[in-house]
Amino acid sequence: MENRIKEFRSRLKATQDELAKAVGVTRQTIISLENGKYNASLQLAHRLSRFFKVSIEDLFIFEEDE
């Protein structure tokens, strides 16, 4: 699943470390999410969308065949 975490994070000028601390995960998890290597759980997706003040659909791009 693709996501726009990097894009929204850049807009807020937040570092990966700041984002990781805000949503309660490690920086490595943020890196993996941004690289598309790891898919966030529903809880983490919710925390991220609240942090960026956008909807989950705006942040994550769902693809039917996944």
Place this chain on the structure above:
Amino acid sequence: MKFERKIKLRAYLMAAYIIIGAGMWFVAFFGENVNDLLSAVGIGLMAAGAMQLGRNIHLLRNPEKLHDREIAEKDERNIALMEKARSLSFAVYITLAAVAVIVLYVFNFDLAGEVVAFSVCAFCLIYWICYMIIKRKY
């Protein structure tokens, strides 16, 4: 359970390791027959206990590091990685053990073959029991 309490409990457990290790080493060294294996296990327990105890005390004295540790332990990616590693190691073990059973029987190590075959069966049985329990829960 609060994470700080969890770390405190771990520190107590490590202190118990040190005491048990010291006891084993004492028995091995000052007993009637010097037992090298018991002595080595005792020293190993003491060393591991001391290292982990020091680490836990350091965490308890440093709230920022304690918080970082809590995040690292509760991090969902770390947990997912551990789960994947666990399931992969189970699959690898079962495959290797199944091959080992055949090889052991071919080379007439019947007893060893039986032990390994039994462990494979036991693993499969435990897996099936766990699956049935988890299936009811979710």
